Amino acid sequence: MNKKCAPDWIAVDWGTTHLRAYAMQGATVVSRAKSDDGMGRLKPADFEPALRALIGDWLAGGNVPVIACGMVGSRQGWVEAPYRAVPCAPLTDTLTTAPTTQGLEVRVICGLSQNNPADVMRGEETQVAGFLHLNPGWDGVLCLPGTHTKWVHLSAGEVVSFQTxxxxxxxxxxxxxxxxxxxxxxxxxxxxxxxxxxxxxxxxxxxxxxxxxxxxxxxxxxxxxxxxxxxxxxxxxxxxxxxxxxxxxxxxxxxxxxxxxxxxxxxxxxxxxxxxxxxxDSERATLAGLTTAYKTTKATL
Amino acid sequence: MNKKCAPDWIAVDWGTTHLRAYAMQGATVVSRAKSDDGMGRLKPADFEPALRALIGDWLAGGNVPVIACGMVGSRQGWVEAPYRAVPCAPLTDTLTTAPTTQGLEVRVICGLSQNNPADVMRGEETQVAGFLHLNPGWDGVLCLPGTHTKWVHLSAGEVVSFQTxxxxxxxxxxxxxxxxxxxxxxxxxxxxxxxxxxxxxxxxxxxxxxxxxxxxxxxxxxxxxxxxxxxxxxxxxxxxxxxxxxxxxxxxxxxxxxxxxxxxxxxxxxxxxxxxxxxxDSERATLAGLTTAYKTTKATL
Structure with a gap:
């Protein structure tokens, strides 16, 4: 990767069956990569090698921060990022640091939980944050189709409730x-x-x-x-x-x-x-959400 | 098998995942055998060998008729026994003869179909007939729990309708x-x-x-x-x-x-x-139904 394309951070969307990474300059994607190394097939010790295999080239000029969302933060993932209970904003500046070697900084976004009816999400909170960034002030209901489709009630920038x-x-x-x-x-x-x-x-x-x-x-x-x-x-x-x-x-x-x-x-x-x-577009929302997380946590990195 | 235990016919319950055979003297079980050679794992040419492997000893004194019910009569089975449309009695004396060698006589009981709502059963019609034999004149509703649970409305000895x-x-x-x-x-x-x-x-x-x-x-x-x-x-x-x-x-x-x-x-x-x-007991009902089928078709065997 030539120097003018060197990322200042890396966005990662890491679900049960997929791993997608984006070399970022601010909010701009300068390169993208993906693999089938989803959380579902990895043991805790496999996460760092799987990520390095995908983004190693982007780190040639030195480490840059990595922000990740999705099942990578589950109990069976790289590091458990605790759930935040709704009602709350979809993101905060509190991320969970994954255990790494050689100075690589990987921070994982927390999922959301709801007490009654019992419900959880991981990854969708980032899409919701991205959607709100792209549509400031939007109130209403988001439907996020998927293996586990989510319906999310948004009001005044907060997730009021959701159902999977x-x-x-x-x-x-x-x-x-x-x-x-x-x-x-x-x-x-x-x-x-x-x-x-x-x-x-x-x-x-x-x-x-x-x-x-x-x-x-x-x-x-x-x-x-x-x-x-x-x-x-x-x-x-x-x-x-x-x-x-x-x-x-x-x-x-x-x-x-x-x-x-x-x-x-x-x-x-x-x-x-x-x-x-x-x-x-859900990928656009994911990237906007990861960018929001990067910007709000940049001060602490 | 000693002579006094030689069967005069053989009852077979052959589903997707199981094969159960009973050496019968009239309505009495004299021996039983089972295997995992269900319809689901057999090609058409495999059925006769699978049956002979299980009941070969019972045929040592000569062939006796075999009456079979279940998925053995499906399109993917040994021979397709056509569906009979409800409303109708659960059994008739018309059975479907399977292709065999060396004089083995195997007759398969027909399943039932319903046009609207579209529905089918194979094997349960024999249990229903057996239940009616054990409870003559019974009118009402039978529930047959299973992989595909059936609800069957019986009146005056006929299956009026059913739902799976x-x-x-x-x-x-x-x-x-x-x-x-x-x-x-x-x-x-x-x-x-x-x-x-x-x-x-x-x-x-x-x-x-x-x-x-x-x-x-x-x-x-x-x-x-x-x-x-x-x-x-x-x-x-x-x-x-x-x-x-x-x-x-x-x-x-x-x-x-x-x-x-x-x-x-x-x-x-x-x-x-x-x-x-x-x-x-569903096995008791199956055997009573197979026995009813044997007796009503004996004249034609």
């Missing part, structure tokens, strides 16, 4: 490991089947386990297309979630952090309820 | 493969947590995906015992199922086919709704 749904993980388990896998693997997406399933699940969420088997039976008896079954599976899960999350989105200013298939599915399901949700 | 719930498979997937696995593996069963979760899910079935994550979060934040989390997971799934199956069990004569942990959980959940369900 395992819908994304259920979709993955059911479509890859259940008897339904024979019926949902394939191409295409039937928007009508998705909408009908959302509506059905919002009216009768108790029927989920029966509707799931019925998708398999309909395929056996009538040869349903995979594009129909897969969209219906997604619709059943998202519909049930929207029914439960109604106190979050009903009559609220709503935004979705994400731009992929799953985020578009949430947007379309919300639109059918008369809610027009803004969509925001 | 994937709750058992969801329990297995979530407890073994999801993020919740860290919180539910262990010993014990907290009956209070089960009852509270049943009640919660019956009132708010739409909250399932959030309640599931909350079990994990409560463990992370408060160190919940696995006996509590696992019973609550079961209660959330069974509670949602009871809410959807209410038209089946409400005000009906109800029986549960099964004697294990899962069957007791259904019984306890139904009792909390004021329904006292009779429990019947």
């Amino acid at each position: 749904f395992m819908s994304g993980e259920l979709f993955a388990l059911i479509s890859q490991n259940s008897v339904l896998r024979h019926s949902v693997i394939g191409e295409g997406w039937d928007a009508g089947a998705f909408e009908a399933a959302v509506s059905d699940a919002m009216s009768h969420p108790e029927r989920l386990a029966a509707r799931l088997f019925s998708l398999r039976a309909a395929d056996l008896l009538h040869g349903t297309a995979a594009s129909v079954s897969r969209a219906a599976l997604s619709g059943l899960l998202i519909g049930g979630e929207l029914a439960a999350a109604r106190p979050y989105w009903l009559g609220q200013n709503t935004a979705i952090l994400g731009t992929g298939t799953q985020a578009r599915a949430y947007q379309s399901a919300l639109r059918a309820q008369g809610v027009e949700a803004m969509r925001v | 719930f994937m709750s058992g498979e969801l329990f297995a997937l979530i407890s073994q493969n999801s993020v919740l696995r860290h919180s539910v593996i262990g010993e014990g069963w907290d009956a209070g947590a089960f009852e509270a979760a049943v009640s919660d899910a019956m009132s708010h079935p739409e909250r399932l995906a959030a309640r599931l994550f909350s079990l994990r979060a409560a463990d992370l934040l408060h160190g919940t015992a696995a006996s509590v989390s696992r019973a609550a997971l079961s209660g959330l799934l069974i509670g949602g199922e009871l809410a959807a199956a209410r038209p089946y069990w409400l005000g009906q004569n109800t029986a549960i086919l099964g004697t294990g942990t899962q069957a007791r959980a259904y019984q306890s959940a139904l009792r909390a709704q004021g329904v006292e369900a009779m429990r019947v």
